[in-house]
Amino acid sequence: MKLLITGGAGYIGSITNKLLTLAGHDTIVFDNLSRGHREAVGKTPLLVGDLTNLSEINEVFEQHTFDAVIHFAALSLAGESMEKPYEYFHNNLLGGLNLLEAMKKHNCKKIIFSSTSAVYGYPKNVPIAEEEAIAPVSVYGASKNMVEEMIRWYPVTSVILRYFNAAGAMLDGTLGEDHEPETHIIPVAIAVALGKQKTFELFGDDYDTPDGTCIRDYIHVVDLADAHIRALEQKGSQIINLGVGRGYSNEEVLSVVEKVTGKKLSVEVKPRRPGDPAKLWADNTKAKKVLGWEPKYSDIETIVTSALKWHQIHT
Structure with missing residues (x-):
């Protein structure tokens, strides 16, 4: 397939792009590089532009014909979004709207959308x-x-993927999580x-959980990327966790980081x-049934080990 990957220079986008190219797909990345990294795109053609500018994304569709779009491009930090609501609504909504409008104008009929369990x-x-x-x-x-909601009103087939907590890195250490600022638990713990x-x-040890700390579902980024590749084969529209x-x-995650690194972490509550x-x-019943998907690398020790390897090579 000929694919446009928005936000393909970012963490999940770049790893998905790499696996897509290895699977034989023809990809082009569109990214404004505000948080992504040029070097993460590898040999894939990179078009630097901003989705909030309709003429820029229209120009991409005028020059290329795509079978589908995988839409990663977004600001994605929940805490930051509460401090910068204008930036988040402007970037994420206008970017999504302009992309859908360009797809409509140029008769591109399929989108895989990077959504979130935060909804x-x-x-x-x-x-x-x-x-x-x-109820976000x-x-x-x-x-x-x-x-x-916007996607529902456009003439596209869509697979909306609501991610839980993406984590880890390519197993060969080539691509990983490189945010600025970094707020996610595993890379921050590894940095310590x-x-x-x-x-x-x-942040908080008094929750209604066995050890008082928050519980989250961590999915290895390679497993996440695999789900996108499978989603391309879907004939109808779907929403999938x-x-x-x-x-x-x-606490369990921090214990695994200590085990894998052999270092005792200094923790401040x-x-x-x-x-x-x-x-x-x-x-994840629906993901398994509809996509034929099964996570292969998402045990927490494999996630932390792969993330550590990336940090040791790149930082």
Whole structure:
């Protein structure tokens, strides 16, 4: 397939792009490089532009014909979104709208959309199935839900993938998680273990969980990328949760980082962050049934080991 990958210079986008090219697909990356990295694109053609500029994305479709679009490009930090609502709504909504309009104008009929479990907010039921009520508690989650709604009104077949917590790196250490600022638990904990940061800030140890810390569903980024490749084969529109189907607490994750690195972490307990639910993990029954998908690398030790390898090579 000839594919356009928006945000293909970012963490999940670049790894998905690499696996797509290895699978024989013909890809082009469109990215504004505000948070992505030129070197992560490898040999794939990179078009530097911004989705908030309709003429720029229209020009891409005027010069190329695509079988499908995989739309990763977005601002994606829940905490930051609460401090910068204008930036998040402007970037994520206008970017999504312009992309859909360009697809309509140029008769591109298929989109795979990178959504998030943050659309569920504080879920009433865990594990979380696709039928769970939509009730985001962050600007980020709200913006992703709004793009989901936009997609419904455009003449496209869509597979909307609601991610849980993407983590880990390419097993060969070539591509990994490189955010600025970095807020995700595994890379921050690894930075502390490697002496690049003094302490790990643990936000809340008084949740209604066995050890008092938040529980999350961590999915290896390679497994996540594999689901996108499978989604391209779907004939109809779908909404699918992508997670492993079990959760690990923050304390459990930190223990695994200590085990894998052989280093004791200095941990400072801080107050809870607003908008952090106690427990989130996926019901991935639909992903397995519809996509024929099965996570292969998403045990927490493999995730941490792959992330550590990337950090040792690249930082």
